[in-house]
Amino acid sequence: MKFSLGIALNPLDQLTELATTAEECGFSSIALPDSIFYGEHVNAAYPYTSDGRRFWTADTPWADPMVTAAALGAVTERIRFYTQVLKLGPRNPVLLARQVGSVANLIGNRFGLGVGLGWNPEESLWCGAPFEERAGRADEAIEVLRLILGGGMVEYHGKHFDFGRLQISPAPTEPVPIYVGGHAEPALRRAARAGDGWTSAMIRLDDLRAIIERLSRLRAEFGRENEPFEIQAVCVDAPGLDGFRRQADAGVTDAIVMPWLAEGISLDASATAKKDSLRRFADEVIGRMS
Numbered sequence: 001m002k003f004s005l006g007i008a009l010n011p012l013d014q015l016t017e018l019a020t021t022a023e024e025c026g027f028s029s030i031a032l033p034d035s036i037f038y039g040e041h042v043n044a045a046y047p048y049t050s051d052g053r054r055f056w057t058a059d060t061p062w063a064d065p066m067v068t069a070a071a072l073g074a075v076t077e078r079i080r081f082y083t084q085v086l087k088l089g090p091r092n093p094v095l096l097a098r099q100v101g102s103v104a105n106l107i108g109n110r111f112g113l114g115v116g117l118g119w120n121p122e123e124s125l126w127c128g129a130p131f132e133e134r135a136g137r138a139d140e141a142i143e144v145l146r147l148i149l150g151g152g153m154v155e156y157h158g159k160h161f162d163f164g165r166l167q168i169s170p171a172p173t174e175p176v177p178i179y180v181g182g183h184a185e186p187a188l189r190r191a192a193r194a195g196d197g198w199t200s201a202m203i204r205l206d207d208l209r210a211i212i213e214r215l216s217r218l219r220a221e222f223g224r225e226n227e228p229f230e231i232q233a234v235c236v237d238a239p240g241l242d243g244f245r246r247q248a249d250a251g252v253t254d255a256i257v258m259p260w261l262a263e264g265i266s267l268d269a270s271a272t273a274k275k276d277s278l279r280r281f282a283d284e285v286i287g288r289m290s
Contacts, residue, residue: 004257007033030082089129096145104174198211199230257281
């Protein structure tokens with residue numbers, strides 16, 4: 001099993017140090033969060049907390065994940081980066097393909113695109129996209145991204161996106177994997193049908209097992225059971241070496257972690273404290289996983 005470092009909600013001036021230390025410690029990837037803005041009032045509940053409230057505030061630091069991937073990719077050599085997850089709803093896939101292709105080329109094909117619909121109506125509406133059409137738009141957006149990033153002159157004529165022949169160069173020299181997020185049945189079907197993997201929000205191990213089993217059945221339904229498929233998980237109740245081994249046994253291929261939180265080190269702690277936590281995690285978990 002691989003390990004990815006989650007960097008959500010951390011001060012932006014610490015990210016370079018955290019990325020280089022994670023690479024030194026044997027982490028496989030950096031998981032990049034996405035939030036376009038903080039709306040003072042939102043007309044939907046956040047789906048991954050028990051009370052529907054956001055667990056961040058208007059002052060919580062966020063950076064655009066594409067910019068972050070390019071910046072951190074410039075100071076690292078091996079570690080990969082993927083969005084976890086980028087909200088497709090507010091974004092135009094042609095413009096997004098331009099960004100993804102640029103990042104993939106600039107950092108040597110070390111980039112993966114994790115995508116979701118987006119839960120916040122205002123993020124879609126205020127960026128000019130109809131929130132209620134987000135599912136259909138996402139399905140077409142994935143098709144558009146794969147088409148353009150595959151290289152050459154292409155065109156697309158769908159319900160939500162329509163364009164004539166165009167080419168964005170240079171195309172990535174390797175395929176950019178697309179991971180699909182979401183816990184609901186439509187999201188799982190989308191991941192099984194169109195994704196190179198599935199990525200979770202915060203989830204308990206029992207629920208994670210059930211979703212992995214469902215994804216296995218769906219992938220067989222779509223004739224994709226023999227294709228490579230990542231399971232990226234933020235499991236909240238299986239910590240420590242034994243817990244990660246149980247996650248691996250359940251089918252997790254990539255555990256997304258923020259080790260300092262498990263040690264009671266706060267998000268506003270120093271970069272030094274967090275780097276020390278990464279090194280302990282590498283010694284106690286990564287180096288002992290079999």
